[in-house]
Amino acid sequence: MGLQVENLSVTLGGKPILRKLALAAGEARFVGLVGPNGAGKTTLMRAIAGLIPFEGQVRLGGQALDAMASRQRARAIAYLAQGAESHWPLETRRLVALGRLPHLEPFRRPSRADEDAISRAMVLADIEIFSGRDVQSLSGGERARVLLARALAVEAGLLLVDEPVAALDPYHQIRIMEVLRAYADQGRIVIAVMHDLSLASRFCDQLVLLDEGRVMATGTPDEVLTPDNLKSVYRIRAISGGTGDERFVLPVARADNARND
Amino acid sequence: MNLPLTRGMIVNLLLTGAVAMLFLASVYIGRGGVLLTSNFSEIGKIDPDLAALVLREVRLPRALLGLLVGATLGLSGACLQGLLRNPLAEPGIIGASSGAALGAVIVFYSGMSASIAFLLPIGGIVGALVALGALYALAGRNPSIVTLILAGVAISAFAGALTSLALNLSPSPYAALEIVFWMLGSLSDRSMDQVWFVLPFMALGWLLMASTARALDALSLGEETAATLGFDGASLKLRAITGIGLSVGAAVSVTGVIGFVGLVVPHLMRPFVGHEPGRLLLPSALAGAALVLAADLIVRLPATNGPEPKLGVITSLIGAPFFLWLILRTRRESM
Numbered sequence: 001m002g003l004q005v006e007n008l009s010v011t012l013g014g015k016p017i018l019r020k021l022a023l024a025a026g027e028a029r030f031v032g033l034v035g036p037n038g039a040g041k042t043t044l045m046r047a048i049a050g051l052i053p054f055e056g057q058v059r060l061g062g063q064a065l066d067a068m069a070s071r072q073r074a075r076a077i078a079y080l081a082q083g084a085e086s087h088w089p090l091e092t093r094r095l096v097a098l099g100r101l102p103h104l105e106p107f108r109r110p111s112r113a114d115e116d117a118i119s120r121a122m123v124l125a126d127i128e129i130f131s132g133r134d135v136q137s138l139s140g141g142e143r144a145r146v147l148l149a150r151a152l153a154v155e156a157g158l159l160l161v162d163e164p165v166a167a168l169d170p171y172h173q174i175r176i177m178e179v180l181r182a183y184a185d186q187g188r189i190v191i192a193v194m195h196d197l198s199l200a201s202r203f204c205d206q207l208v209l210l211d212e213g214r215v216m217a218t219g220t221p222d223e224v225l226t227p228d229n230l231k232s233v234y235r236i237r238a239i240s241g242g243t244g245d246e247r248f249v250l251p252v253a254r255a256d257n258a259r260n261d
Numbered sequence: 262m263n264l265p266l267t268r269g270m271i272v273n274l275l276l277t278g279a280v281a282m283l284f285l286a287s288v289y290i291g292r293g294g295v296l297l298t299s300n301f302s303e304i305g306k307i308d309p310d311l312a313a314l315v316l317r318e319v320r321l322p323r324a325l326l327g328l329l330v331g332a333t334l335g336l337s338g339a340c341l342q343g344l345l346r347n348p349l350a351e352p353g354i355i356g357a358s359s360g361a362a363l364g365a366v367i368v369f370y371s372g373m374s375a376s377i378a379f380l381l382p383i384g385g386i387v388g389a390l391v392a393l394g395a396l397y398a399l400a401g402r403n404p405s406i407v408t409l410i411l412a413g414v415a416i417s418a419f420a421g422a423l424t425s426l427a428l429n430l431s432p433s434p435y436a437a438l439e440i441v442f443w444m445l446g447s448l449s450d451r452s453m454d455q456v457w458f459v460l461p462f463m464a465l466g467w468l469l470m471a472s473t474a475r476a477l478d479a480l481s482l483g484e485e486t487a488a489t490l491g492f493d494g495a496s497l498k499l500r501a502i503t504g505i506g507l508s509v510g511a512a513v514s515v516t517g518v519i520g521f522v523g524l525v526v527p528h529l530m531r532p533f534v535g536h537e538p539g540r541l542l543l544p545s546a547l548a549g550a551a552l553v554l555a556a557d558l559i560v561r562l563p564a565t566n567g568p569e570p571k572l573g574v575i576t577s578l579i580g581a582p583f584f585l586w587l588i589l590r591t592r593r594e595s596m
Contacts, residue, residue, distance in 0.1 A: 046485075049489050050488070050489070051485055051488055051489065070491045070493065071491045073491070074489060074490050074491030075491075077489065078489070079485075079486065079489040080486075081483065081485055081486055084482065084483070084486065085482075085483070086481055086482060087346035087480075087481050087482075087483070088346070088481050088531075088536040088537070088538065089536050090481060090535060090536055090537060091535050094535055094537060095481075098478060098479060098481065098482060098490070099490075101475060101478065101479050101490045101491070101492075102490055102491045104475070134536070147482075150482070154490075
């Protein structure tokens with residue numbers, strides 16, 4: 001079943017951002033959404049999350065998104081915005097518990113099942129050690145993991161994360177990618193907007209390369225991050241190498257500098 | 262195991278006890294700290310019916326209004342702070358109270374309230390709703406602290422100017438004086454009828470605000486994340502704003518502006534509920550009631566024959582420096 005996106009178009013302020021885009025992802029897949037700034041990556045995430053109106057078809061588990069009630073959709077799709085923050089100094093477990101809001105019955109406290117889901121999310125994100133601390137007292141990298149745990153606690157079939165490793169140090173970047181990988185391995189779909197091509201090629205099963213609102217390439221990281229694609233879409237030249245867990249893609253020069261300088 | 266929850270319940274129980282005691286004290290302690298019993302035993306000897314009448318028509322409305330208005334202000338402050346994700350929001354500071362005062366003054370001034378007393382709370386409610394609508398239009402979707410306060414200042418100033426204009430053009434100096442004294446904010450000399458007039462509006466407003474609790478929790482993570490958790494932002498804002506408008510508008514139309522309660526109370530309660538905006542609502546309502554009842558006891562204690570200090574004046578005297586301290590602290594934290 002998984003996720004099917006067909007003919008997806010989004011226009012914002014009269015400007016077409018996504019043009020008849022198509023995309024498919026099976027279960028237990030970690031999909032990296034890559035492409036230059038302004039390619040429409042965040043817009044695609046926001047459209048799938050139901051935050052902006054779109055034309056076309058988005059189906060999850062065979063069901064059209066427009067046909068879902070908001071509560072049902074909230075249980076099926078979890079979304080972690082770029083640079084997510086907590087406005088109040090909530091205790092970490094209470095913050096993670098917010099991910100269970102779509103599951104709570106009106107006027108009822110969280111059930112045993114909700115508490116278990118919260119604990120699972122905290123274990124997966126490895127943040128139990130922060131229990132009892134207020135989230136604003138944590139470092140940026142620690143806080144990112146707590147906010148990710150909030151999204152994990154929804155236990156949605158589809159998790160959308162927008163630039164989850166931006167502004168984190170290498171240790172925390174790898175830590176976050178490991179958590180997302182583990183979540184996908186539970187049989188769920190993870191779609192992450194990525195700028196770090198090395199991390200994307202190392203952790204993702206599938207990459208989708210966007211440019212100007214269209215899918216330019218999709219497939220395994222090796223199929224997508226070819227020198228030709230990097231040159232035509234990213235306008236860079238990169239050194240790549242390594243295998244498996246040690247793969248890297250290192251941008252070294254602009255591919256259009258001869259013309260521009 | 263779930264420690265903050267039990268702590269929250271203990272806080273609510275203690276506050277309920279405090280409200281009950283203060284309510285009884287408000288009924289039993291009169292001006293100059295004279296106890297009802299000592300006073301009443303003498304009146305009661307002469308005329309028991311008179312004693313019952315004083316209790317029912319003088320003491321009880323004052324205590325009931327303290328309870329209702331305090332709960333309204335505390336709850337509205339907590340709801341508004343959760344909605345705007347900003348600890349400096351308060352019905353008075355953002356202009357809702359001055360809007361309500363203007364609405365009530367217009368009704369009062371036009372003489373409509375003389376024929377239909379029910380119109381006074383309606384005027385207050387409409388005024389509060391218009392002020393809140395203007396705030397949203399001025400400050401936008403995700404207002405910064407500065408934008409919010411400045412928009413509130415502008416709305417308050419404009420509503421205040423229109424109120425002054427009404428006073429300015431008032432044909433009778435006595436009517437103007439009456440309005441001025443009413444606007445200072447007080448619970449004294451109110452009637453049971455006024456309690457019944459405002460109660461339905463307040464109760465409806467409270468229900469609307471209570472219905473936002475979970476959405477306010479979700480809003481801790483921002484409007485977009487709240488939307489992906491299944492909470493419709495437009496519906497939330499409508500319920501919160503209407504709830505605040507109904508209850509604060511009704512409160513102000515009867516007691517005048519009692520400022521800063523909605524600012525101070527949620528701030529004091531927040532650490533007891535782990536800063537969760539949804540769980541802050543109930544303790545803020547209770548603590549608001551306790552604070553207003555306590556403040557109203559204090560203003561009636563001095564045994565003078567002159568005018569009693571107005572409740573709204575006292576809360577502002579304490580609240581304004583607190584507000585300043587809060588701004589300085591918020592600024593220090595954001596630096």
